Amino acid sequence: MFDVGFFELLLIGTVALLVLGPERLPRAARSLGLWLRRARAAWYAVRADLERELADDELRRSLAATRAELADARRLLDASGREIAAGSTVGPTASAQDAVARGGPQEPAASGSPDGAEPARRPDGGTSA
Numbered sequence: 001m002f003d004v005g006f007f008e009l010l011l012i013g014t015v016a017l018l019v020l021g022p023e024r025l026p027r028a029a030r031s032l033g034l035w036l037r038r039a040r041a042a043w044y045a046v047r048a049d050l051e052r053e054l055a056d057d058e059l060r061r062s063l064a065a066t067r068a069e070l071a072d073a074r075r076l077l078d079a080s081g082r083e084i085a086a087g088s089t090v091g092p093t094a095s096a097q098d099a100v101a102r103g104g105p106q107e108p109a110a111s112g113s114p115d116g117a118e119p120a121r122r123p124d125g126g127t128s129a
Helices: 006-086 094-101
Strands: none
Touching: none
16 A cells, blocks of 8 residues: 555654654554554454455345245146146146246156156067166
8 A cells, every 4th residue: 555665664763753752652652553453453343244244145145046946946836736636647737838948847757767768669569678
C-alpha cells in the first residue's frame, strides 16, 4: 500500500525522537504498536465475518436448488402413483414425459435390462439372458 523504504523510516524515527524526546519515545512506540495490533485484529474479524456470510449465502443457494429438485421428483412420483392407481400403466404419460424433459428422475427401462436394449432372440423364439 505505502512504499516506505529504510531512509523514510530513519527520517520518521529521527523526527519522532526530536519531537517526543528520548523519555517519551518508547512509550509512544508501544502505544502505536498496541493500536496497530487492535486495528489489524478488527480488520481480520470483519474479514472473517464477511467470509462466513458468503459461505452462508452459498449454502442457502445450494439448499434452494436441492429443494427444487426434490419438489420435481415428488411431482413425478405423485404423477406416476396416480397413473398406477388409475390402472394406466401402458406407457409414460405427458406429465411423466415433461418431468423427464425437465431433467427430473427418469423411469427405469421397460425391457428390464440395465442398458434398455432388447434381449437377443434365439432361433426357436426364446430369449437369451
